[in-house]
Amino acid sequence: MTQPAVSLTVYPDDCDAFGHLNQAAFLTLFERARWEALALGPGMDLFERAGVWPAVRRATIDYQAPAFPGQVLRFQQVVTRLGRTSFTMRQVARRATDDALLATLESVFVCIDRSGAAAPVPPEVTAYLAPAPAAVASDPPRRVTVHGIELAFDDRGTGPAILFLHGYPLDRTLWRHQLGAFEGWRMLAPDLRGLGRSDAPDLGYSMATYTDDLIALLDAVGVDDVVLCGLSMGGYVAFEFLRQHRPRVRGLVLVDTRAGADSAEGRKGRETAMADLRDGGSPLIAEQMLPRLLGSKAPDSLREEVRLMMASAPAAGVLGALAAMRDRADSSELLPTLAGLPTLVIVGAEDRLTPPRDAEAMAKAIPGARLALIADAGHLSPLEQPSAFNGQLRTFLDRLAGFLPAAG
Numbered sequence: 001m002t003q004p005a006v007s008l009t010v011y012p013d014d015c016d017a018f019g020h021l022n023q024a025a026f027l028t029l030f031e032r033a034r035w036e037a038l039a040l041g042p043g044m045d046l047f048e049r050a051g052v053w054p055a056v057r058r059a060t061i062d063y064q065a066p067a068f069p070g071q072v073l074r075f076q077q078v079v080t081r082l083g084r085t086s087f088t089m090r091q092v093a094r095r096a097t098d099d100a101l102l103a104t105l106e107s108v109f110v111c112i113d114r115s116g117a118a119a120p121v122p123p124e125v126t127a128y129l130a131p132a133p134a135a136v137a138s139d140p141p142r143r144v145t146v147h148g149i150e151l152a153f154d155d156r157g158t159g160p161a162i163l164f165l166h167g168y169p170l171d172r173t174l175w176r177h178q179l180g181a182f183e184g185w186r187m188l189a190p191d192l193r194g195l196g197r198s199d200a201p202d203l204g205y206s207m208a209t210y211t212d213d214l215i216a217l218l219d220a221v222g223v224d225d226v227v228l229c230g231l232s233m234g235g236y237v238a239f240e241f242l243r244q245h246r247p248r249v250r251g252l253v254l255v256d257t258r259a260g261a262d263s264a265e266g267r268k269g270r271e272t273a274m275a276d277l278r279d280g281g282s283p284l285i286a287e288q289m290l291p292r293l294l295g296s297k298a299p300d301s302l303r304e305e306v307r308l309m310m311a312s313a314p315a316a317g318v319l320g321a322l323a324a325m326r327d328r329a330d331s332s333e334l335l336p337t338l339a340g341l342p343t344l345v346i347v348g349a350e351d352r353l354t355p356p357r358d359a360e361a362m363a364k365a366i367p368g369a370r371l372a373l374i375a376d377a378g379h380l381s382p383l384e385q386p387s388a389f390n391g392q393l394r395t396f397l398d399r400l401a402g403f404l405p406a407a408g
């Protein structure tokens, strides 16, 4: 759930000798914004009433620009992960006059009781933090070590497996409305290396490495074959997976993605994005990507949530993903060879990055593939229109289930 935006004014005594909002005061404003949001919602005493206290276990702040006395800052916050005793909140502070990004904060809280012991997040707190807790990615995620790095992943349900692959520069929480939504299926959603909660080494990013990681993950959790469901860059990874491990794929769902490689202009664009990333970090990339990602009906709360997801992506992983996308192979020739593989192509009707005409051409090139258009969605259809998206995916999976052996 995205909680109400809160506006706070910077006072002179919050500032250092140079007149900037100082570091400690910035953290205090973030904290005050959290309490204000509670006051505007279920009441500041929500935690006290529930008999727990939200203790900060970890906080990571990224400063982007200074703030000065008299300025009004707008704080927005969203709970990104909800666990049994802990939750993670992302907050962003923007200048009210021009919406400039000033800082982001990611905090992990653990609920403690009066003795200081970790206690389950009480139901009334859960209701405030996330009205649909089943749809929220788990915290902490499962972790597995593959090729010397740790991958974070969600693992829900039992049955034949679906492997959900997120796009760039996003993470597995992109699939939070899908995880848990398909009874009779095991739903695996990893953070690709370098993104979300997975480790972000400086080097070693390519579609082949992402695929190797996924194979090692599947082996580690005892899954032989999967329905691959990849969004955008996740689709590029799915194509590489198919090139190398076709026998391990039982079905394919290509979401808001394309088969072609980057054009010369596209590759130049990746270089520019890499330079921007070095200058302004992931928050700058988030600012650039956001206007192109979502459809016209996306609520502000979702925009803010997606912005935060991208702004908090580790820079090394974003850089690596840019290089991997720049260097990826053209998969157009692969499409006609997928005859016999049940395939669904899904695209948001307002997707500007991988528009419906590309999806249509891709579906035509894969023998037997079906195309589903999601109304009122842009490039992130599973997040923007989860019920329409899940409806299409469910129909596809129901048909497929009839052809699959009982899963392990």
Ligand code: MLT
Binding pocket: 166, 167, 168, 169, 231, 232, 233, 234, 325, 353, 379
């Ligand atoms: C994505 O959503 O994964 C990216 O927009 C893909 C791309 O930039 O080619």
